[in-house]
Amino acid sequence: xxxxxxxxxxxxxxxxxxxxxxxxxxxxxxxxxxxxxxxxxxxxxxxxxxxxxxxxxxxxxxxxxxxxxxxxxxxxxxxxxxxxxxxxxxxxxxxxxxxxxxxxxxxxxxxxxxxxxxxxxxxxxxxxxxxxxxxxxxxxxxxxxxxxxxxxxxxxxxxxxxxxxxxxxxxxxxxxxxxxxxxxxxxxxxxxxxxxxxxxxxxxxxxxxxxxxxxxxxxxxxxxxxxxxxxxxxxxxxxxxxxxxxxxxxxxxxxxxxxxxxxxxxxxxxxxxxxxxxxxxxxxxxxxxxxxxxxxxxxxxxxxxxxxxxxxxxxxxxxxxxx
Numbered sequence: 001x002x003x004x005x006x007x008x009x010x011x012x013x014x015x016x017x018x019x020x021x022x023x024x025x026x027x028x029x030x031x032x033x034x035x036x037x038x039x040x041x042x043x044x045x046x047x048x049x050x051x052x053x054x055x056x057x058x059x060x061x062x063x064x065x066x067x068x069x070x071x072x073x074x075x076x077x078x079x080x081x082x083x084x085x086x087x088x089x090x091x092x093x094x095x096x097x098x099x100x101x102x103x104x105x106x107x108x109x110x111x112x113x114x115x116x117x118x119x120x121x122x123x124x125x126x127x128x129x130x131x132x133x134x135x136x137x138x139x140x141x142x143x144x145x146x147x148x149x150x151x152x153x154x155x156x157x158x159x160x161x162x163x164x165x166x167x168x169x170x171x172x173x174x175x176x177x178x179x180x181x182x183x184x185x186x187x188x189x190x191x192x193x194x195x196x197x198x199x200x201x202x203x204x205x206x207x208x209x210x211x212x213x214x215x216x217x218x219x220x221x222x223x224x225x226x227x228x229x230x231x232x233x234x235x236x237x238x239x240x241x242x243x244x245x246x247x248x249x250x251x252x253x254x255x256x257x258x259x260x261x262x263x264x265x266x267x268x269x270x271x272x273x274x275x276x277x278x279x280x281x282x283x284x285x286x287x288x289x290x291x292x293x294x295x296x297x298x299x300x301x302x303x304x305x306x307x308x309x310x311x312x313x314x315x316x317x318x319x320x321x322x323x
Contacts, residue, residue: 001173009308010053014062014078015072017281020095020297021061027301037074045070049085057308058087060126064098065280072098072117081258084126090128091307095279095296096255096284100135118142130303132279133226133254148313150303152254155294159275159318160222160252170219170246172212174237178225184250185224191278193223197237217245220272227255228276231262236270246271254296255279258286266291305322 012033013021018241025032060082075092077093082090102113114135121129122145129147134140140147169189173182173183173196186192195214221241228234228251238249249271256276263286266274276282282293299316303310306313 007308008056009059009304010051010056011061011304012049012078014060014071014074014083016065016074017063017095021093023295023296023297024061024093024301024304027297028305035078036176037078038198041292045074045075047074047076047081050079052085053082055085055088057089057091058082059091059304061092061093062221063095063280065096068098072120076120077127078290079121079124089127090125091130092121093129093300093304094129094131096257097131097139100139103136103139112207114139115142115282117313123265128307130300130307131156132300135226148303148307150299150313151297152279152294152299152315153188154286154317155277155299156224156252157185157277159171159224159292159294160185160189162248163273164220164250166238167220168192170216170221172196172214172216172223172237174225174233181226182224183274185222187269192222193219197240212240212244216241217222218247221246221249222250223251225253227257228253228262228266228274229257230260231258231269235265237270238269238271242270250275256286256293258283262286263288276314316323 011030012035015037022032032161035047036143037047039045054071060075060078064071079090079092088301099113105112108163109193113198127145129143132150133152134149147251169192169290171192171194173223175180176196176198182194186194195212198211221238223234225234234251241249250273251271252275254277263283267288277294277296277298302316303313306316
């Protein structure tokens, strides 16, 4: 008797953002697996793989976009189904990690919901998790299994280099907490300088910009952040930079959460360009000339290939994803 073994890789997507999953599959020269997902009359989610996953490395793709809670539960159900169907390894691919901002107790009697999401992914059966530009690196410590935190930094820097090659750029952080991210951008942009804004937050999703630290007058400023939610912070920062004599403001962020009045604020604000990635679907109201979208599909595809082939992920990013 001869035993033949063959390593297999399969990709399945939830309903959160199948277009990105398909783009990733296209980069890998693969197809998305066939899965049945629907809801019962009472709103409960049902899923079933329509093909054999036994012995496969199964990548379960779901970004935690709206409706966030439904999409998280859907991914958990898919992971559980893969585990019960004897998948060899289950890798949860989460381009945008839901609840990432609830990563600590800022006030008494609050949950740490980012840890709860990590626990649920673990209990469901995920052997590994892949995400892009986590809100805080401490989330990696919420998992006992490996977590690959990718970064869109090289893609965004390349866009800036292509479109502002002749400009002296000032990379600015909208708050003191984002200075480290701004320094990463500055180090990859020749001759760029750095600035940041001091800010106080008075309530959830409400922020007030106080002062600009750094020389911005006459320069093109690049405001960098990991995400844009209601755009109050980023638009306030842009106004402060323009008030200090900046030539123009370009906003760069990985995750286009874009809640509530965000699109209207970006359209009306003193911002020349907004550069985002497609970790989340772009709302129709935000499809305007000043917004450019850079795809993260190539870095996710490269990472999935490296995982499947047991190769290094950090080397894909020159360790930029680790600091």
